[in-house]
Amino acid sequence: MISFLPLAGGAFLGWSLGGNDAPNVFGTAVASRIISFRKAALLCSAAIIAGAFLQGQAGLATLGDFVTRQNMTGLTIASIAAATTVTAMTLFRLPVSASQAIVGAISGISLATGTMEWSLLLKVVICWLATPLGAMIIACVVYKLLGFGISQVPMSILTRDKILWSGLLIFGVYGSYALGANNVANATGIFANGRIAGVTDQHLVLLGGVTMALGVITFSKRVMFTVGSGIMPLDAFTSLVAVAAMSFTLHIFAMIGVPVSTSQGIVGAIMGIGLMRGAQAMQFKTLGRIGIGWVLTPLVALILSAASWAIVTPILTPAS
Amino acid sequence: MIFVNKQKKVEGQLDLYRQTVSECYQGFLDAIMRYYQCGDREQLTDDYHKVHKLESRADDIRREIGVMLYSKSIFPESRGDILNLLEMMDKVPNQTESTLGMILTHHIKLPEELRTMIVELLRLGDLCIEALLESAGKLFSDFTSATVAIGKIDQLESDADVVEMNLIEKIFGSAIYSDMQKILLRDVVVNMAGITDKAENAGDRIRVIAAKRMI
Numbered sequence: 001m002i003s004f005l006p007l008a009g010g011a012f013l014g015w016s017l018g019g020n021d022a023p024n025v026f027g028t029a030v031a032s033r034i035i036s037f038r039k040a041a042l043l044c045s046a047a048i049i050a051g052a053f054l055q056g057q058a059g060l061a062t063l064g065d066f067v068t069r070q071n072m073t074g075l076t077i078a079s080i081a082a083a084t085t086v087t088a089m090t091l092f093r094l095p096v097s098a099s100q101a102i103v104g105a106i107s108g109i110s111l112a113t114g115t116m117e118w119s120l121l122l123k124v125v126i127c128w129l130a131t132p133l134g135a136m137i138i139a140c141v142v143y144k145l146l147g148f149g150i151s152q153v154p155m156s157i158l159t160r161d162k163i164l165w166s167g168l169l170i171f172g173v174y175g176s177y178a179l180g181a182n183n184v185a186n187a188t189g190i191f192a193n194g195r196i197a198g199v200t201d202q203h204l205v206l207l208g209g210v211t212m213a214l215g216v217i218t219f220s221k222r223v224m225f226t227v228g229s230g231i232m233p234l235d236a237f238t239s240l241v242a243v244a245a246m247s248f249t250l251h252i253f254a255m256i257g258v259p260v261s262t263s264q265g266i267v268g269a270i271m272g273i274g275l276m277r278g279a280q281a282m283q284f285k286t287l288g289r290i291g292i293g294w295v296l297t298p299l300v301a302l303i304l305s306a307a308s309w310a311i312v313t314p315i316l317t318p319a320s
Numbered sequence: 321m322i323f324v325n326k327q328k329k330v331e332g333q334l335d336l337y338r339q340t341v342s343e344c345y346q347g348f349l350d351a352i353m354r355y356y357q358c359g360d361r362e363q364l365t366d367d368y369h370k371v372h373k374l375e376s377r378a379d380d381i382r383r384e385i386g387v388m389l390y391s392k393s394i395f396p397e398s399r400g401d402i403l404n405l406l407e408m409m410d411k412v413p414n415q416t417e418s419t420l421g422m423i424l425t426h427h428i429k430l431p432e433e434l435r436t437m438i439v440e441l442l443r444l445g446d447l448c449i450e451a452l453l454e455s456a457g458k459l460f461s462d463f464t465s466a467t468v469a470i471g472k473i474d475q476l477e478s479d480a481d482v483v484e485m486n487l488i489e490k491i492f493g494s495a496i497y498s499d500m501q502k503i504l505l506r507d508v509v510v511n512m513a514g515i516t517d518k519a520e521n522a523g524d525r526i527r528v529i530a531a532k533r534m535i
Binding site for chain 1: 462532
């Protein structure tokens with residue numbers, strides 16, 4: 001029973017993360033009606049579980065290091081605060097960063113307890129800034145290379161469609177795999193390194209992967225269309241470029257071991273495409289809303305967790 | 321492999337459609353030439369029915385392609401583009417059929433003194449449709465080069481406009497036709513020139529379809 005509550009917090013976070021971050025992978029293809037939501041959700045869920053189980057350990061270790069000085073009560077509060085923040089942002093149809101939510105929530109607890117790991121926080125924040133920038137650069141390179149490749153081979157417009165359709169499926173699955181590998185740490189990573197008796201890291205990645213998959217199936221439709229068509233209208237080619245760039249970026253960070261945001265990856269990639277195609281097609285109002293969401297997410301999670309800590313700990317601590 | 325077969329079927333039907341549009345115009349061309357040679361209305365009626373059948377066949381193929389496109393895994397954007405293009409291309413056989421139908425039902429005699437210019441107008445229409453069908457074919461073999469022949473269509477349509485103007489001027493400047501004949505002949509000429517206009521419109525659509533897919 002003691003270990004149930006932290007795990008429930010992790011599961012809640014995993015579910016909200018799946019609902020908010022998975023749309024970044026298949027949102028472009030679903031919004032442009034290239035693949036149905038049902039097919040996308042099933043493919044995405046399976047790949048997330050595989051990614052989390054097979055390559056989710058590295059990010060788990062990083063986040064585990066980040067929280068070594070927190071006790072189980074603080075971590076449980078942090079995971080619930082982060083999940084609540086991401087769920088609220090999803091209800092507002094904003095693609096936000098679960099990494100920012102969880103790090104913001106842990107920072108809230110750390111500030112409240114005076115245990116902040118500033119150097120680790122700095123590393124994570126640098127990666128947050130690098131994610132959209134990296135995705136933007138990778139998107140420009142993929143755009144040029146893929147465009148050159150397609151223009152060099154004489155083909156029917158139907159063959160072109162088939163190539164792009166296959167590419168979107170392959171990169172959608174790859175991106176979902178990378179999402180599972182990279183973001184499972186955000187869901188259950190804070191309980192890693194044997195912090196809960198009888199729960200191994202393998203159990204945690206499996207729990208994180210499965211709950212993320214559930215979030216995809218039950219809660220991801222809201223954000224999907226914001227990503228897929230809200231920032232700029234995407235066709236099959238630009239959808240593929242966006243998903244490929246985001247997947248590469250995410251996988252690179254997964255290998256480094258830093259959990260980053262698919263939201264920042266996909267938005268950065270779409271901005272890269274905007275640079276290549278002309279910025280006039282971009283909906284700056286939507287971008288502005290997304291930017292505000294990115295600033296608010298860690299702040300809201302921080303305030304929520306710090307406030308919850310302030311309320312809960314006096315109740316749990318027996319009066320001397 | 322299944323996808324390749326489905327795509328081949330669609331492309332096969334599109335080839336058949338292009339061939340039917342070409343046959344329809346050739347039928348129209350032959351009908352006018354024969355009418356000029358012998359002025360036989362029975363022959364013209366037979367020729368009209370042949371053209372009408374080809375026009376109907378083109379319609380059927382277009383509808384079949386529409387059904388195929390909806391049942392195959394093709395991007396909605398491409399499906400819309402192809403159906404839209406076929407609708408625009410379909411106006412070419414429609415126009416040839418209605419022009420021939422007009423000559424038949426209005427008992428219009430094509431004057432010998434206009435023959436050279438009318439033949440020239442029809443020759444330009446022939447070249448224009450050839451260029452259109454070539455462009456449309458390129459969309460399904462090498463879409464990046466589909467726009468090459470579009471420039472030719474624009475030029476041919478422009479040349480046809482000049483011939484049309486000259487014909488109308490000659491008709492109304494002549495004293496040998498009655499006012500009614502003048503109006504009917506003008507309508508025939510405008511309808512004939514309309515074929516190249518329809519081809520040009522379809523060519524413009526091909527230009528957009530190809531441009532959307534260029535990087």
